[in-house]
Amino acid sequence: MLGPTPPLHYLPEPVLRRTYRQLTALLRPGGVLINADHLSQDAAGCAEIAEFVGIRRAERQRAFDHEDWEAWWSAVENEPELTELCAERRNRGTTGSGCSVTLGRHVQLLTEAGFGHAGPVWQVGNSYVLVALRP
Numbered sequence: 001m002l003g004p005t006p007p008l009h010y011l012p013e014p015v016l017r018r019t020y021r022q023l024t025a026l027l028r029p030g031g032v033l034i035n036a037d038h039l040s041q042d043a044a045g046c047a048e049i050a051e052f053v054g055i056r057r058a059e060r061q062r063a064f065d066h067e068d069w070e071a072w073w074s075a076v077e078n079e080p081e082l083t084e085l086c087a088e089r090r091n092r093g094t095t096g097s098g099c100s101v102t103l104g105r106h107v108q109l110l111t112e113a114g115f116g117h118a119g120p121v122w123q124v125g126n127s128y129v130l131v132a133l134r135p
Contacts, residue, residue: 009037013101013109020113024134031134033115035106039128042104047126054125106130 008016023033041047077086101109103120107130110118116135120128 007037008035008106009039009101011101013105016101016106017109017113020109020115020132024114027134029134033110033132033134035128035130035132037128037130038126039103039106039130040100040126042102050123050126052125054127057124103128103130 008019011019027033041050076082107118110130110132114134115132118130118132121131122129
């Protein structure tokens with residue numbers, strides 16, 4: 001069993017394509033790749049609704065009572081030992097949600113990488129559990 005990977009939504013498409021190919025090669029036949037991540041919808045209108053639903057759900061569950069996304073990154077950037085990494089993040093343009101590769105494109109890349117079936121099995125807002133099966 002492979003361990004967790006870093007959030008894949010930050011990877012640019014060429015790196016994501018290579019990563020999915022490498023994961024296909026690592027998994028034995030019948031293996032399952034599970035990616036719990038934030039992914040953008042393919043259709044702009046649906047993306048806005050999904051984001052709204054996710055935010056409202058988090059508010060109802062009081063998920064932001066402690067810290068929201070912006071507050072978390074603000075705290076990270078105020079940590080002296082993380083200054084260089086935060087500067088690199090800004091220089092790379094990976095601030096914000098980072099969801100540049102859409103859900104549909106993730107599914108395409110997974111099938112192109114050799115996974116037999118791929119698709120979301122759970123969603124709340126723009127948070128998904130995406131599953132891919134190795135034939």
